[in-house]
Amino acid sequence: MAFLPYKTKSIEKIRLLPKKERMDRMRRAGYNLFFLNSGDVYIDFLTDSGTGAMSQDQWAALMRGDESYAGSASFRHMQKAVRDILGFPYVIPCHQGRGAENVFNSSLVKNGMIVPGNAHFDTTRAHIEHNQGLPLDCTIAAAYDFRSRNPFKGNADLKKLERILQKYSGRVAYILLTVTCNQIGGQPVSLENIKNVSRLAKRFRTPLFFDIARFAENAFFIKMREKKYRKWPIAGIVREMMRYANGALMSAKKDAIMNIGGFIALRDKKLFQELGPRAILMEGFLNYGGMAGRDMEALAVGLGEGIDEEYLNHRIGQVKYLGEEMAKIGIPVLQPFGGHAAYIDAGRMLPHIPYNQFPGHALAVAAYIEGGIRGVEVGSLMEGRDPETHQNKKARQELLRLAIPRRVYAKEHLDYVIGVFREVWKKRKNIHGVRFIYEAPILRHFSSRFSIEAKPR
Ligand SMILES: Cc1ncc(COP(=O)(O)O)c(C=O)c1O
Known part of the structure; x- marks a missing residue:
C-alpha cells in the first residue's frame, strides 16, 4: 500500500x-x-459520504466561520476555492448533493424530458423522476461485464448517447456525467470520453453537466490510466475535466472531505439567475444555501486537500x-x-x-x-x-x-x-x-x- x-x-x-x-x-x-x-x-x-476525517486546517477554518445571513466572508472563500480549483465563476451553496439536485432538476427537467449520461446515482435518478423526467443510462457495456478490465468503465457509450440525442431531439434536458460513477463501482470516466461527450453535446446543442462528488478520485485515475496525462498535476487534470462542462453538482461530503455540504457550480450567468430564486426557496439565501458559514469555510480548505x-x-x-x-x-x-x-x-x-x-x-x-x-x-x-x-x-x-x-x-x-x-x-x-x-x-x-x-x- x-x-x-x-x-x-x-x-x-x-x-x-x-x-x-x-x-x-x-x-x-x-x-x-x-x-x-x-x-x-x-x-x-x-x-x-460525510464520514471522512477533517484535517486540523479544516477544523481551524471552522473557527473563522462568518455566520452572517448575507454577504458572508465564508461564502466568498468557498466561491474563490470553487473558481480556483474547478474554474466555475458562479456557485450556489446547498445543504448537500441532493439539495443541489433538487434545485437543479426542478428547474431544468419538465414533464417527459430525458437526462442521458453514464449511470446516474440513485438520488439523482429519483430527482429526475420526481420532476417527471426520464434518466437514461448510456454507460459502456463493459461497465456491466464482470470479466472486462476496461480502465474507464464509467465512460459513456458514444453511439448509444448519439442515438438517444437524435431520438429524443428537443426533449433532452441535459447530459449528465457522474465522475466517478458510484452506481457501477466507483469507476472513472476518461478525459477522452469527456471530450467526446462534450463534442456530441455541442452538436446537439445540449448542455453537459457533471456530478462531481468524486471528481478528485476521477482525476487521479485519469493520471494513472490515461497515458497522455501521466505527467500532469491533479489540479491541472481537474481544470481540464471541468473545461468541458457547463456546470457541476457537488456533494461536498465526498471529495471535499466534509461531513455535510454541497453546491451547484455554473459557467453561465443566465442559468445562475434562473436557479437562484429556487435555491432561496428550497435551500436558503444565496450566500449560505443551507450551510453554516463555518462549513463553507472548511469546504474551501477541503476542496484543496481533496486534490492532494x-x-x-x-x-x-x-x-x-x-x-x-x-x-x-x-x-x-x-x-x-x-x-x-x-x-x-x-x-x-x-x-x-x-x-x-x-x-x-x-x-x-x-x-x-x-x-x-x-x-x-x-x-x-x-x-x-x-x-x-x-x-x-x-x-x-x-x-x-x-x-x-x-x-x-x-x-x-x-x-x-x-x-x-x-x-x-x-x-x-x-x-x-x-x-x-x-x-x-x-x-x-x-x-x-x-x-x-x-x-x-
Ligand atoms: C455520485 C453521487 N451523486 C450525488 C450524491 C448525493 O449526495 P448527498 O448524499 O450529499 O445528498 C451521492 C451520494 O452518495 C453520490 O454518490
Missing part, C-alpha cells in the same frame, strides 16, 4: 459487540443496516488493497478497482439467492453478523420498482459496496475486514435471502424492513 501522508491527532473509540448481540441488534433493526446504531457497528463501510496527490495515492491504494485481498480469497470483486469502495459481486457469490431476495443485502446482513461490518447493497433493492408496472426492477449487478471513509481507517482495520470476509466466504452457502416486512415507497433501501429466512451460522 502507498505511504500514509498523515498521522492521527484525535481518536474515536469503537467496539465490537459479541456475536449474539450483533444478531439481536440486526433483528431489532428489521435487517436494515440503516437502522443500526453507529455504536453497534465495528467497521462502518456503509458510505464514504499523496492523499489520493494512499486512498485509492486502500481500495485496491482491500479488493485484491478479497480476490485472493476467491470473492468475486469488481475490477479494475474503483475510487471509493470495494464492490463484491453478491450475485456471483450467492447464486442460490434470487434477485428479488436481494443477494447484496443478504451479504451485508451476513457481514454485520459475522464481524460487525456495515456495508450497503447496490443492486435490485436500491433499484426499486418500475414506476409503471410496479414490478421489482432487476439490477444489472447485485453488489455489496464496502465504502471506505476518507482518512479514517488504517491497514489494521482493512485486515480485520478481510479476515471477516474469509469466514463469510466459507459460510456463503448458508446465507439466505431477505423479504420485505415493510417496503418504503421511495428510495426503499433506506427505510424498509425485512425478514430473513434463516440466519447464517
Whole structure:
C-alpha cells in the first residue's frame, strides 16, 4: 500500500459487540443496516459520504466561520476555492448533493424530458423522476461485464448517447456525467470520453453537466490510466475535466472531505439567475444555501486537500488493497478497482439467492453478523420498482459496496475486514435471502424492513 501522508491527532473509540448481540441488534433493526446504531457497528463501510476525517486546517477554518445571513466572508472563500480549483465563476451553496439536485432538476427537467449520461446515482435518478423526467443510462457495456478490465468503465457509450440525442431531439434536458460513477463501482470516466461527450453535446446543442462528488478520485485515475496525462498535476487534470462542462453538482461530503455540504457550480450567468430564486426557496439565501458559514469555510480548505496527490495515492491504494485481498480469497470483486469502495459481486457469490431476495443485502446482513461490518447493497433493492408496472426492477449487478471513509481507517482495520470476509466466504452457502416486512415507497433501501429466512451460522 502507498505511504500514509498523515498521522492521527484525535481518536474515536469503537467496539465490537459479541456475536449474539450483533444478531439481536440486526433483528431489532428489521435487517436494515440503516437502522443500526453507529455504536453497534465495528467497521462502518456503509458510505464514504460525510464520514471522512477533517484535517486540523479544516477544523481551524471552522473557527473563522462568518455566520452572517448575507454577504458572508465564508461564502466568498468557498466561491474563490470553487473558481480556483474547478474554474466555475458562479456557485450556489446547498445543504448537500441532493439539495443541489433538487434545485437543479426542478428547474431544468419538465414533464417527459430525458437526462442521458453514464449511470446516474440513485438520488439523482429519483430527482429526475420526481420532476417527471426520464434518466437514461448510456454507460459502456463493459461497465456491466464482470470479466472486462476496461480502465474507464464509467465512460459513456458514444453511439448509444448519439442515438438517444437524435431520438429524443428537443426533449433532452441535459447530459449528465457522474465522475466517478458510484452506481457501477466507483469507476472513472476518461478525459477522452469527456471530450467526446462534450463534442456530441455541442452538436446537439445540449448542455453537459457533471456530478462531481468524486471528481478528485476521477482525476487521479485519469493520471494513472490515461497515458497522455501521466505527467500532469491533479489540479491541472481537474481544470481540464471541468473545461468541458457547463456546470457541476457537488456533494461536498465526498471529495471535499466534509461531513455535510454541497453546491451547484455554473459557467453561465443566465442559468445562475434562473436557479437562484429556487435555491432561496428550497435551500436558503444565496450566500449560505443551507450551510453554516463555518462549513463553507472548511469546504474551501477541503476542496484543496481533496486534490492532494499523496492523499489520493494512499486512498485509492486502500481500495485496491482491500479488493485484491478479497480476490485472493476467491470473492468475486469488481475490477479494475474503483475510487471509493470495494464492490463484491453478491450475485456471483450467492447464486442460490434470487434477485428479488436481494443477494447484496443478504451479504451485508451476513457481514454485520459475522464481524460487525456495515456495508450497503447496490443492486435490485436500491433499484426499486418500475414506476409503471410496479414490478421489482432487476439490477444489472447485485453488489455489496464496502465504502471506505476518507482518512479514517488504517491497514489494521482493512485486515480485520478481510479476515471477516474469509469466514463469510466459507459460510456463503448458508446465507439466505431477505423479504420485505415493510417496503418504503421511495428510495426503499433506506427505510424498509425485512425478514430473513434463516440466519447464517
Ligand atoms: C455520485 C453521487 N451523486 C450525488 C450524491 C448525493 O449526495 P448527498 O448524499 O450529499 O445528498 C451521492 C451520494 O452518495 C453520490 O454518490
